[in-house]
Amino acid sequence: MKIYKKEKRQRYLDEHSISHLFSFPVEEFIQVHEYGRGEWIIQEGMRPDFLFYVIEGRAKIYVTHQNGKVSLINFIHANDFIGEMELVNEVYYTKGIQASTKTVCFALPFRHYRTRMLEDATFLRELTKFLSIKATYMAGKYSQSLAFPLENRLADFILQTADEGVYKEKHVTVCDFLGVSYRHLLHVLAQFCEKGYLKKEGRHYRIEQHSPLVELAEKLTNFSHQ
Amino acid sequence: MKIYKKEKRQRYLDEHSISHLFSFPVEEFIQVHEYGRGEWIIQEGMRPDFLFYVIEGRAKIYVTHQNGKVSLINFIHANDFIGEMELVNEVYYTKGIQASTKTVCFALPFRHYRTRMLEDATFLRELTKFLSIKATYMAGKYSQSLAFPLENRLADFILQTADEGVYKEKHVTVCDFLGVSYRHLLHVLAQFCEKGYLKKEGRHYRIEQHSPLVELAEKLTNFSHQ
DNA sequence: TCAAAAATAGGAGATATCTCATATTATTGT
DNA sequence: ACAATAATATGAGATATCTCCTATTTTTGA
CATH class of the missing domain: 2.60.120.10 (Jelly Rolls)
Structure with a gap:
């Protein structure tokens, strides 16, 4: 430091x-x-x-x-x-x-x-805003983690972190973040490739089909748009 | 109202x-x-x-x-x-x-x-405190939900909600709270009974062995006591 | 620069958890 | 008081996810 x-x-x-x-x-x-x-x-x-x-x-x-x-x-x-x-x-x-x-x-x-x-x-007003967003975010992640399988949460994560259509996060980090085993993460990624949503390029994954991923990710959101 | x-x-x-x-x-x-x-x-x-x-x-x-x-x-x-x-x-x-x-x-x-x-x-100070506890609590629940099977989380919940050694929460509520299916909740409760931790009395469950439940629940806590 | 550590990769079997189906028993509203 | 609704209960099979194992490749630190 x-x-x-x-x-x-x-x-x-x-x-x-x-x-x-x-x-x-x-x-x-x-x-x-x-x-x-x-x-x-x-x-x-x-x-x-x-x-x-x-x-x-x-x-x-x-x-x-x-x-x-x-x-x-x-x-x-x-x-x-x-x-x-x-x-x-x-x-x-x-x-x-x-x-x-x-x-x-x-x-x-x-x-x-x-x-x-x-x-x-x-300052307290700023902090309150920050904390309320944090609490909301954690509550959202919590309820999503219980209500949806990895497939949905991973699709969301890929869309959020992909850089110009290429997903390149480290698997180990993602495992800790999404709370699944390394093995299972690879398994679901392999499924996405099989289905043609992603294409493996070396260590990265190119998004080949956007819309099925969006569909999977959208299931996470609640009815915020009613 | x-x-x-x-x-x-x-x-x-x-x-x-x-x-x-x-x-x-x-x-x-x-x-x-x-x-x-x-x-x-x-x-x-x-x-x-x-x-x-x-x-x-x-x-x-x-x-x-x-x-x-x-x-x-x-x-x-x-x-x-x-x-x-x-x-x-x-x-x-x-x-x-x-x-x-x-x-x-x-x-x-x-x-x-x-x-x-x-x-x-x-007021903002009070609210900040409230929100920080809320955010912490949600973060804790989130990470626990990913890191531990129902067995541990249920043991914790039973100990927290039991009234004079008797657990009497509604299954349907608990399912929503712990994010598992009704079927699975009953399954794990039945296991607890088989192992002799709980004894079913009508719709309620009496805690027969405290310590194995405590052991299961303690696994949830992180190293806060070092 | 090279050995150690971390990350990637995938097979095989186990287990946690879900879905669906079907009964029975409580609770609730009228 | 009774019909409708909600909650409890359990079986059987499916699937999501985990653990353990082993091998290869990449990154890192001395």
């Missing part, structure tokens, strides 16, 4: 101002952290000392179960908070957060800002 | 004051609603006009999927908010909320309070 100092720090603060998230001046004690790919921003079980705000990069939230299974709970992107649970809750089992690309965050030390943050309506 | 008026309303407001949740006076426009068992407090897909705060009773959050499956996402108890998602988010697919016992709520009309609520740090 690197901490940007002087000009570099100031440049980030200027180019990615977060002053609109607060109604008090917040720059003074902000640290700018850079994490490398694979590095842990927060280690599972260890309470952080900062509220983080992601400026660039992507990260993953992990939790380890007693049976050894690891769940990838969610992805984190630019403009997400990290450590907000620990800010608000005295008691909380901290989940692990791992950078999946180079990730730059603003780190706001709790010891300087905690009290003021918890009294600032502007 | 009944709306309490005059003395009855005032009595509730006095006996269950929620003034500590706000830093502005909030009594004037509060309505006190009573919903009967089975009644819908919010209908799926219909945005509510109130922020509710539950005073007594229990309710359930449901969502219906396109494949007809219904997920019971969570239970709601006294001191929970209802409609907070709609307060904060312009765009949100409203989930259905059904009273499972007689339920009394304070109903705060958005049209009178929305603006002030979103500017009140005291």
Whole structure:
């Protein structure tokens, strides 16, 4: 982990101002952290000392179960908070957060800002919005995971992550995220190829037929459009 | 649905004051609603006009999927908010909320309070705490549902809901909650009986052996105690 | 640069869970 | 009080998903 100092720090603060998230001046004690790919921003079980705000990069939230299974709970992107649970809750089992690309965050030390943050309506309103989206998202994923087989959830995931018609996520990551075994993931991917929805190209998969995948994915959505 | 008026309303407001949740006076426009068992407090897909705060009773959050499956996402108890998602988010697919016992709520009309609520740090802090717990809970349930078979999740649920050593939840509700088929739920319950953990008494199940159930349930928890 | 670790790949059998069908028993509304 | 509805109960077969195994290829760290 690197901490940007002087000009570099100031440049980030200027180019990615977060002053609109607060109604008090917040720059003074902000640290700018850079994490490398694979590095842990927060280690599972260890309470952080900062509220983080992601400026660039992507990260993953992990939790380890007693049976050894690891769940990838969610992805984190630019403009997400990290450590907000620990800010608000005295008691909380901290989940692990791992950078999946180079990730730059603003780190706001709790010891300087905690009290003021918890009294600032502007910030709390932002946080509330963030948390409500998070809670909704998790509730959605939860109910979907129970109500639909992998086929549907994978179709959705492929459509969401495909880049110019090519799906290239790592199988191991996807297993943790969708909560299925490696073996089964390959099995369903093979089915998609057999049916002609996808075509395997080396380690990647090209989307050959869009609409059957869309159909599978659409089954996940509830009647939001009535 | 009944709306309490005059003395009855005032009595509730006095006996269950929620003034500590706000830093502005909030009594004037509060309505006190009573919903009967089975009644819908919010209908799926219909945005509510109130922020509710539950005073007594229990309710359930449901969502219906396109494949007809219904997920019971969570239970709601006294001191929970209802409609907070709609307060904060312009765009949100409203989930259905059904009273499972007689339920009394304070109903705060958005049209009178929305603006002030979103500017009140005291309230927002409470809401943030509520939402963070909700998000954490959903994330936990999500990852557990993927990582463990029904056996473990059911053991946990039995221990949580058993009343003086007797488990008496309705199977249909539990199916929706744990996201399994009725058939499979009965199957695993029958296994628990075979193994001597439970003993069927009419429609109820008496816990005969506590510790194997605890063992199964404990597998759900992550290493929070390190 | 090379050995170790991680990721990919697929076979075979086990198990968790679902669907459908059919009865019986409670609960509820009128 | 009774018909309609919801809940309980169980069998049998299908399918989704897992575990374990083994082999190959890619990536990574010293």
